[in-house]
Amino acid sequence: MAKRILTALIGAAVMGIGAQAASATTLGDVKAKGFLQCGVNTGLTGFASPDASGNWSGFDVDYCKAIAAAIFGDATKVKYTPTSAKDRFPALQSGEVDVLARNTTWTINRDTALGFNFRAVNYYDGQGFMVRKSLNVKSALELSGAAVCVQTGTTTELNLADYFKANNLQYNPVVFEKLEEVNAAYDAGRCDVYTTDQSGLYSLRLTLAAPDDHIILPEIISKEPLGPAVRQGDDQWFDIVSWVHYALVGAEDFGITSANVEEMKKSTNPDIQRFLGVEADTKIGTDLGLDNDWAVKVIKAVGNYGEVFDRNIGTGSPLKIERGLNALWSKGGIQYAPPVR
Amino acid sequence: MTIDATIPPGKDKPTGSILNDPKVRGWIYQGITLLLLVLFVYWVTTNTIENLKRANIASGYGFLNGRAGFDVGQSLIAFTSDSTYGRALVVGFLNTILVAVTGIITATIIGFLVGIGRLSKNWLIAKLSMVYVEVFRNIPPLLVIFFWYSGVLAVLPQPRDSLALPLDMYINNRGLAFPRPVFDAGSQFIFYALVIGIIASIFFARYASKKQMETGKRLPVLWTVLGLVIGLPVLTYLLAGMPISFDVPIAGKFNLTGGSVVGPEFLSLFLALSFYTAAFIAEIVRAGIRGVSHGQTEAAHALGVRPGLTTRLVVVPQAMRIIIPPLTSQYLNLTKNSSLAIAIGYADLVAVGGTILNQTGQAVEIVSIWIIVYLTLSLSTSLFMNWFNAKMALVER
Numbered sequence: 001m002a003k004r005i006l007t008a009l010i011g012a013a014v015m016g017i018g019a020q021a022a023s024a025t026t027l028g029d030v031k032a033k034g035f036l037q038c039g040v041n042t043g044l045t046g047f048a049s050p051d052a053s054g055n056w057s058g059f060d061v062d063y064c065k066a067i068a069a070a071i072f073g074d075a076t077k078v079k080y081t082p083t084s085a086k087d088r089f090p091a092l093q094s095g096e097v098d099v100l101a102r103n104t105t106w107t108i109n110r111d112t113a114l115g116f117n118f119r120a121v122n123y124y125d126g127q128g129f130m131v132r133k134s135l136n137v138k139s140a141l142e143l144s145g146a147a148v149c150v151q152t153g154t155t156t157e158l159n160l161a162d163y164f165k166a167n168n169l170q171y172n173p174v175v176f177e178k179l180e181e182v183n184a185a186y187d188a189g190r191c192d193v194y195t196t197d198q199s200g201l202y203s204l205r206l207t208l209a210a211p212d213d214h215i216i217l218p219e220i221i222s223k224e225p226l227g228p229a230v231r232q233g234d235d236q237w238f239d240i241v242s243w244v245h246y247a248l249v250g251a252e253d254f255g256i257t258s259a260n261v262e263e264m265k266k267s268t269n270p271d272i273q274r275f276l277g278v279e280a281d282t283k284i285g286t287d288l289g290l291d292n293d294w295a296v297k298v299i300k301a302v303g304n305y306g307e308v309f310d311r312n313i314g315t316g317s318p319l320k321i322e323r324g325l326n327a328l329w330s331k332g333g334i335q336y337a338p339p340v341r
Numbered sequence: 342m343t344i345d346a347t348i349p350p351g352k353d354k355p356t357g358s359i360l361n362d363p364k365v366r367g368w369i370y371q372g373i374t375l376l377l378l379v380l381f382v383y384w385v386t387t388n389t390i391e392n393l394k395r396a397n398i399a400s401g402y403g404f405l406n407g408r409a410g411f412d413v414g415q416s417l418i419a420f421t422s423d424s425t426y427g428r429a430l431v432v433g434f435l436n437t438i439l440v441a442v443t444g445i446i447t448a449t450i451i452g453f454l455v456g457i458g459r460l461s462k463n464w465l466i467a468k469l470s471m472v473y474v475e476v477f478r479n480i481p482p483l484l485v486i487f488f489w490y491s492g493v494l495a496v497l498p499q500p501r502d503s504l505a506l507p508l509d510m511y512i513n514n515r516g517l518a519f520p521r522p523v524f525d526a527g528s529q530f531i532f533y534a535l536v537i538g539i540i541a542s543i544f545f546a547r548y549a550s551k552k553q554m555e556t557g558k559r560l561p562v563l564w565t566v567l568g569l570v571i572g573l574p575v576l577t578y579l580l581a582g583m584p585i586s587f588d589v590p591i592a593g594k595f596n597l598t599g600g601s602v603v604g605p606e607f608l609s610l611f612l613a614l615s616f617y618t619a620a621f622i623a624e625i626v627r628a629g630i631r632g633v634s635h636g637q638t639e640a641a642h643a644l645g646v647r648p649g650l651t652t653r654l655v656v657v658p659q660a661m662r663i664i665i666p667p668l669t670s671q672y673l674n675l676t677k678n679s680s681l682a683i684a685i686g687y688a689d690l691v692a693v694g695g696t697i698l699n700q701t702g703q704a705v706e707i708v709s710i711w712i713i714v715y716l717t718l719s720l721s722t723s724l725f726m727n728w729f730n731a732k733m734a735l736v737e738r
C-alpha cells in the first residue's frame with residue numbers, strides 16, 4: 001500500500017540527501033567499496049537472471065563482469081541490483097547503482113532530461129509482437145481490437161501507442177509494472193498480444209507454459225539500441241563503461257578470444273600489441289584510470305563480443321538469436337569499435 | 342505540526358523565574374520544534390534542488406503539459422496518447438476515486454451484514470460470519486487482490502466463449518461488457534426529471550416525518566419516493582420519444598467490440614478491497630452493537646417496541662456513535678490500499694503516476710503530487726466522517 005509511495009519517497013529523499021555524500025569520481029567510489037554495483041533486470045533469461053543459488057548470468061551480466069574485470073582484474077567483484085523497467089532510472093539517478101546494464105534503450109529523453117549518458121550500443125534491437133498461433137494472425141496490421149500486454153516504464157508502451165495510432169488500429173493496453181505479472185497475464189489469456197523488444201520476446205517465449213503455441217510476428221516497429229547507461233557528470237566513468245564494450249567488439253575484430261588472449265600478447269601486429277597494452281611505454285589503460293592490460297582482463301573474464309553473444313543469447317544458448325545487425329561491421333552487421341590508439 | 346504539550350492545570354503562581362512557568366515553557370518548546378521543522382524542510386528542499394541540478398535532471402511542474410505518448414487501459418474520461426501528462430494523472434485519480442468509492446460502499450454493506458451476522462442467534466450464520474472475518478482479516482491485502490485477480494482470470498472464459506448474461510451483457514476474461522447508453526437529443530429531460538424526483542422526494546420525506554410527529558399518521562413514504570425517483574424519469578423517457586438507445590457489445594475478431602467494459606483489473610481490485618475491509622468493518626459493527634448496554638433493549642421491549650424496530654430505532658443509532666470513528670479509519674485504509682492496484686495493472690493514480698515518473702524522470706514532482714492527493718483524500722474523508730459523527734452524536738440524550 002503506502003509501501004510503494006514510501007519507496008519512491010525514500011528514493012526522492014536519497015536523491016535529496018544521499019547524493020550529497022558522493023565523492024568526486026565513480027571510479028574512486030567503486031575502488032573504495034571494492035565492488036561494482038550493477039543495475040540489471042529482475043530476470044530475463046539470456047540477459048540477466050539468477051540461478052538457484054543466486055549467481056547471475058546473461059548478456060547484460062557479462063557487461064557488469066567485464067567492467068569489474070577491467071577495474072579489479074576480477075569479474076566476481078560485482079553486486080547486482082535487480083530493477084524493474086520503472087525502478088531502473090531512479091536507481092541510477094540516486095547513485096544506488098554505478099552502471100545500468102539492463103536492456104535499456106538509448107533515447108534522447110533519457111540522454112538529456114533524465115540526466116544519463118549513453119554511447120556504447122551492445123545490442124541493436126527493435127520492438128516486436130508475440131501472439132498465440134491459434135489466433136491465425138500473420139501481421140501486426142491485423143491486430144486491431146486486440147488486448148496488448150505491456151510493461152510500464154518502457155519505450156515499448158510509447159512505441160505501441162504510436163504504432164497503433166499511425167496505422168489507425170484500436171487496441172486495449174493492459175499495463176503491468178513487473179515482468180512476471182505481464183508474463184502471467186499473457187499466459188492466462190488476459191491479452192492477445194505481448195509486445196516488447198524482440199530479443200525480450202525470444203527470451204520470454206521460453207518461459208511460457210507452451211512456447212511452441214506462440215509466434216513472433218515479422219514486424220519490427222521501432223529502433224531499440226540497447227546499451228549500458230551511466231549518470232552525467234563523470235566523463236572518466238562514462239569512458240570506461242563505453243570502452244569496455246569497444247574492447248569486446250575490438251577483440252572479436254582482431255580474433256582475440258578468452259582462449260587465445262595470452263597467446264595474442266605475443267603477436268607482432270602493432271594494433272593488437274597496443275590493444276592488449278603490451279606496447280612499450282603505453283598509456284592505453286592509465287589514461288582511462290585503469291591498468292594498461294585492462295583489455296586482457298576483460299577478455300579473460302568474459303571473452304570477446306561474439307563469445308558473450310553466443311554464450312548468452314546466440315547459437316550457444318536456448319534463445320538462438322541470430323547475430324543480424326549485431327554482427328561485426330565487417331560481417332554485414334553494424335557493431336563497430338573506434339580504433340584503440 | 343506543533344506538539345501538544347500537556348500542561349498540568351496549575352492554579353498556583355509560578356515561584357521564581359519565568360522559565361519555570363509551564364505555559365511559557367510550553368511555548369518555548371513548541372517554538373523550538375517549529376523552528377527545527379522549518380529548518381529541516383528548508384534543508385531537504387534546497388538540497389534536493391541542488392542535487393537535481395547537479396545530476397542534470399530537469400525539474401518543475403511544466404512537464405504536466407507535455408504529450409503523454411502512452412495509452413491507458415481504463416479511463417472514465419476521454420484519453421488518448423495525445424492527451425497531456427496532467428490529464429493522465431486526472432485519469433488515474435478518477436480511477437482511484439472510482440474504486441475507493443465503490444469499494445467503501447460495498448465494504449460497508451458486507452461489513453454490516455457480517456457484523457450483525459456474528460451476533461446472530463443462528464449458529465450457522467454466526468460461525469460463517471466468524472470464519473469470514475478471521476480469514477480475510479488475517480491475509481495481507483495484496484494476497485487478497487492476487488487471489489481475486491488470478492481467480493477471476495482463471496474462472497472466466499476466453500472472449501470467444503464469452504458467457505452471455507441477460508440484458509445483452511457478456512462476461513469473459515477481458516471483463517464484463519454491457520450495453521452503453523447513447524444519449525440522443527431530448528435525453529437531458531430525463532436527467533432533469535431525475536433531479537426533480539430526488540428533490541421532491543426529500544421534501545416529501547421531511548413533510549411525512551413532520552406529519553407523523555404531529556398527528557401520528559404515517560404516509561406511504563417508500564412508494565411515493567420510488568414513484569418520484571424512478572417513475573418520473575421513466576415517464577419522461579416515454580414522453581420524450583425514447584431518446585436513449587444502446588450500443589450493445591458484439592463479438593469482434595479478438596474481443597467483444599462496442600458497449601462498455603469493466604475490466605477484470607477493476608473487478609478484482611474492487612472485490613478484494615471490499616471483502617478485505619468488510620472483515621474489519623464487521624468487527625467494528627459488532628463492537629458497536631455490543632457497546633450499547635443491554636438495558637436499552639430491555640427498556641424498549643418493556644415499552645412494547647417490536648424487536649426489529651428496537652434494533653433500528655434504539656440500538657443502531659447508539660451503536661453508530663461507537664462505530665463511526667473507527668469506520669473512518671477503515672475508509673482511509675481502503676482508499677490507501679487501492680494503491681496496490683499497480684500489482685494487477687489497474688490504472689490508478691499511483692500506477693499512472695509511476696509511468697509518468699518513469700517516462701519523464703520527474704520523481705520529486707510526481708511523489709509530491711501523490712502525497713498531496715492522498716493527503717487531501719484522507720483529510721476530506723476524515724472531515725466528512727467527523728461531520729457525520731457530530732450529526733449522529735446529536736441523537737444522544
Ligand SMILES: N[C@@H](CCC(=O)N[C@@H](CS)C(=O)NCC(=O)O)C(=O)O
Pocket residue numbers: 041042043044083084085102103104105106151153154155156178179196197200201224226
Ligand atoms: N528497451 C526498452 C524495454 C526494456 C525492458 O524493460 N524490457 C522488459 C521486457 S523484455 C524487461 O526487460 N523487463 C525485465 C524486468 O522488468 O526485470 C526500454 O529501455 O524501455
